[in-house]
Amino acid sequence: MKNKKEVNKVALVKCRNYNQKLVDKAVQKCFELLDFDKEIKRGKRVLIKPNIVGSFKTNQQAITTNPAVIEAVCKILKKKNCRIFIGDSSFTLTSSALKDSGIEKIAKKYGKAVVFDEEKLIKINDKKAKILKTFRIPKVIKQADIVINMPKLKTHILTKYTGAIKNLLGCIPGGMKQRLHKKAPNEKSFSNLLVDIYQNIKPEINIMDSVLGMDGKGPTSGKPKKAGYIIASKSSVSLDVVASKLMGYKPKKILVIREAVKRKLGNYKFKLVGEKKIPNLKFKKPKVFKGVPGILLREKPIVVDEYKCVRCGLCAKKCPMHAIKLDPYPVIDKNKCIRCFCCIEVCPHHALSLREKKKEKINYN
Numbered sequence: 001m002k003n004k005k006e007v008n009k010v011a012l013v014k015c016r017n018y019n020q021k022l023v024d025k026a027v028q029k030c031f032e033l034l035d036f037d038k039e040i041k042r043g044k045r046v047l048i049k050p051n052i053v054g055s056f057k058t059n060q061q062a063i064t065t066n067p068a069v070i071e072a073v074c075k076i077l078k079k080k081n082c083r084i085f086i087g088d089s090s091f092t093l094t095s096s097a098l099k100d101s102g103i104e105k106i107a108k109k110y111g112k113a114v115v116f117d118e119e120k121l122i123k124i125n126d127k128k129a130k131i132l133k134t135f136r137i138p139k140v141i142k143q144a145d146i147v148i149n150m151p152k153l154k155t156h157i158l159t160k161y162t163g164a165i166k167n168l169l170g171c172i173p174g175g176m177k178q179r180l181h182k183k184a185p186n187e188k189s190f191s192n193l194l195v196d197i198y199q200n201i202k203p204e205i206n207i208m209d210s211v212l213g214m215d216g217k218g219p220t221s222g223k224p225k226k227a228g229y230i231i232a233s234k235s236s237v238s239l240d241v242v243a244s245k246l247m248g249y250k251p252k253k254i255l256v257i258r259e260a261v262k263r264k265l266g267n268y269k270f271k272l273v274g275e276k277k278i279p280n281l282k283f284k285k286p287k288v289f290k291g292v293p294g295i296l297l298r299e300k301p302i303v304v305d306e307y308k309c310v311r312c313g314l315c316a317k318k319c320p321m322h323a324i325k326l327d328p329y330p331v332i333d334k335n336k337c338i339r340c341f342c343c344i345e346v347c348p349h350h351a352l353s354l355r356e357k358k359k360e361k362i363n364y365n
């Protein structure tokens, strides 16, 4: 556990686009600035945890960690003869999501792709956790000598921002992730739950793809937003502090950061290396609601765009509360819905969103 007063370094390095040479250079610079080489000894077993989310045909580049950034890391690890595993559990079929994201190709080129949902699980018991005192994670995570966390810079309609700490939710396999929303249905409890996971899986290295981010209705239905950076740190908390500032947030307003600092897992202070200062890129913020779900549903309901919806039923399948029925388009039972937004996150066609304009169709029973 980090000392409260310890100040972590965060590297902020410019990277204009996903040209492999540019990305290689930026990632290499992060490694040098932060002495990651010392961390990674020859022949070690390294697990890379990207942000894959699901199978998306549109907006793909703004949703998932770009394979070019992962490849840049793999090249460095390969030179050290490391055994590389790249794994995640997404909201849709992870094997397809790995393929569609282009990450499976990189995994096979440099090591092995790991579908967390198909792995042996181990039980974690944590008396100090606030929400998640017992949970299971794939054994492969604990078997790794080093975990490299590779999140993506995005807004989030439930937690405002999704970054390094939030990316670890993908360590919970399959449908268990959705069920966690029942345990923690609002921003505060969900942020606590994310920190519960973080205090049990603390990546040694964090490298964020902040070349192309997402703003507005992130993490899947927002707009791509160019940022032009790679951000790295040994501390997930410090990385989240810098990345949230880059988006234009006050880190103290992000409950997951606040909770991690409160539990002394990191702090707001950091030493910036690479760039001299953090620009405010003014990401468009999603509206995050607090309060009673029933009232919120009336004020800001989830709406379906029938032009985009292909009636695949995935949202209904993934809803932890079984609140969605297809008739023939998704209809949400407002008495069951807990506003976890899994349905919005999971829809491969971005057909669900929070109502912005009155004319949008509301499907509630």
Ligand code: SF4
Pocket: 304, 308, 309, 310, 311, 312, 313, 314, 315, 316, 330, 346, 347, 348, 349, 350, 351, 352
């Ligand atoms: S809203 Fe999306 S996930 Fe749900 S049925 Fe329509 S296309 Fe499928």
Ligand code: SF4
Pocket: 302, 318, 319, 320, 321, 322, 323, 324, 332, 336, 337, 338, 339, 340, 341, 342, 343, 344
């Ligand atoms: S309808 Fe959507 S927001 Fe409501 S509980 Fe189901 S998945 Fe969550």
